[in-house]
Structures are given as structure tokens and as C-alpha cells.
Amino acid sequence: MRIAYFSECMLPGQDGVSRVVNRAAAYQRELGNTLCWITAVPDPHLPEQQLSTFSIPVPGYAPYRMSLGWTQALRARLIAFQPDILHIHAPFWLGWAAARLARQLGIPCVATYHTDFISYASYHGARWLAPGIRWLNRRVYNACTLTLAPSCATQTMLTADGIARTRVLPHGVDTTAFQPRFRSAAWRKPFGADSCILLYVGRLVWEKDLALLAQVLPDLLARRPDVTFVFVGDGPARATLQSQLPQAHFLGYQTGDDLATAYASSDALVFPSATETFGNVTLEAMASGLTCLVADAGGSADLVEHRVTGLKFTPHCAHSLASNLRELVADKTQRRRMAAHALVFAQTQTWEAILDQQQAVYAEAVAHLAYTGATLWVSSDRSQQPTPEAARELPSWHSQLA
DSSP states (O other): OEEEEEOSBOOTTSSHHHHHHHHHHHHHHHHTOEEEEEESBOOTTOSSEEEEOEEEEETTEEEEEEEEEOOHHHHHHHHHHOOSEEEEOOOHHHHHHHHHHHHHHTOOEEEEOOBOHHHHHHHTTOGGGHHHHHHHHHHHHTTSSEEEESSHHHHHHHHHTTOOSEEEOOOOBOTTTSOGGGOOHHHHGGGOTTSEEEEEESOOOGGGOHHHHHHHHHHHHHHOTTEEEEEEOOOTTHHHHHHHOTTSEEOOOOOHHHHHHHHHHSSEEEEOOSOBSSOHHHHHHHHTTOEEEEESSHHHHHHOOBTTTEEEEOTTOHHHHHHHHHHHHHOHHHHHHHHHHHHHHHTTOBHHHHHHHHHHHHHHHHHHHHHHOSOTTOOSOGGGSOOHHHHTTSOGGGGGGO
């Protein structure tokens, strides 16, 4: 199978999206499939052909770029690649251009909805952008054969916003890279080997609801000198957070064994974001043997069962977060019990199992095209619809295409 990936950034470790896409690409290489990348920020280490779009820096996020167009020569090179399927990992112009190209070529187009830009807008004083983003999302994702939502919460949101043909397909976790064996007494020593170490992992940006942590942590850390809070990650909010939380420790961006050690050597993950479509760090922490305290919203809420594998607090509520933090640090026995259940759950969420499902989606999309004998968007012509016998063999989301 020949697959064209559309993603704004392919640099590994840039964010959760790039990590997910790179892991999926590795799986496709193992299957012997051929890949091509259309991106604004290429990775020089990728072995496949990469086609760079015209792009500009995203305002306020200098490392990120947004595609605005492609040349006819780039389009011709993509067509010459002869893809069997397109997979969109980027919204806005790049996603829309990919969906249009798939229509013109008569091939299936699958999208994964990674980022809740509508919620992000409100964190940056641009709530007025939300209607336009919703309209654009409908244009892009309704032009696709199928949109994959990483969580039930995200699927519900997409449906409410008028996006049809969705299916839940969560992300996986590398259970060899993240596991309890990375726990290190040496890592814990600078923070107090016997202290309760709470960990945050992720970009330091306000849309992760870090203002809530800045609001409730000073009181907790003052009352509980045996509790230490550690931030792993970097971003534009770091300087302000460091001034607001001088008691906390900021380790910066980490990856590989360093990140795995930080997870496994801590006692719990605290992740207040209510804007996650999935919650990669939550699952990585669970695989590392941690219980997690997360907002009862977005993708992380799907992963955590309250008082079984972790705790959930009311989103955006400082009082609820503070109450759950007190419960988390008060009972070591409960923490360890929930962490044990979290580990068992995480070990069922391997990338192999998840990507096998993704491959089945690709096969279904291609099969649909073979059954109909027409492009997936031409649904008004009933003569192009499959026979009742063939329709019974189609995936459940096929009926929504008509």
C-alpha cells in the first residue's frame, strides 16, 4: 500500500502529534508499505520522500509553521507518487487541500483529529475565532472518507459540531519504553527520596490549564512539606510559572530514557488539561506504574477510572483540583492500588494493537471504493451504491456516506 501523510510538522518530539505520526509510520515500514510526506516542517532523518509546502510561522508559537499553499510541481510529484490512500494529520489549509486532492484522484482520505483548536482559541483571548474554526473543521473533515477520533469525548464533540462519519481509534503506548523498571532512587534523591513526588509532563502552555496548578499548589506545598512538584517540559508559560511556583522544580524538555525515568521515579502524574483529544502523557504515566489525577474532560477522562486507576476533578475548578490533590497525597496505599490497576490497563493499550485497527480502517476505506466504483463523495447517484449483499460487508460507517 502507498500512503501519503499530511502533517504540519514531522520533527520527532515536537509534540504529541508528531510522536503519534512517527510511531504510525514506523509500523507502516514494518509492513513494507511505501510512504510519502507532505509537511511544512520536514525531518531530514526520515527515509521517505518529503514534499515541503509553503508555510508561515504560527503567531506566538515560533517553532510551529502553518501551510498556506503548494506549488504545481509539488502537486505533480504527489500525484506521481500514486498513493492508494491519504491520511490527514493536519487541519486548516493542508487538510482541506488533501481532501480535495483525494476527491480529484478518486482515492480514499482518512483524517485523525488531533488538536482541539476551538478550545485553544478561548485560552488566547480569541474566542471570536471559534465559529470560523468550527466551519472550517466541517469543511475539512466532512470531505474525508472517515475521521478518527482518539477518544469518545472527542467523537462526541465532533458529532455535536456537525462532523459525520467518525470512529474512535485511541493512541497506543510503547510499553517497552515506559515501564516501572525505570524507577531510580538516584533521580528521586535531589527532591527528597521519601517525599511524595507529583509530576507534570507536557508543553508549558496556558491551554493545558496550568493556571489552575499555579493557583492551588502553593497552599498544598506549604501545608505538606513532604510533597514535591516537578515539571517536565518547556514552553512560553515556563517563566511565569517559575515565578509563581518557586517551590516547584522545572527540568525542561526531556525524552528517551530521561523521560521514562522521570515518569517511573515519581509517585503520581497531575495533568489538569481539559483540552486533550487523547492524553498521551496520561497513558505513558500509567504504563510507567503511576496513578494519575486528570481533568474529567477530554481524552484523559476516557483513560482514567475514578478511584480505580486514578482520580478525576471537575474541569477548570480550583476547589475540585485542590480537594483531589489532598486525597492523592494523603493515602499512599490508595495511590499504589490505583497505580497497579493503571499499569494493567496501560499494558493492554499497545501500539501494535491500535495500529492493527488503523490498518483495518485503511483496508475498509479502499474496499469501499472498490464496492462503489465511484469517488466517495458522489453519493447522490444511487446507481453507484453497492448492492444490498455487498453493503452488508461494508464497515458500519459506510451507511453515513449516502
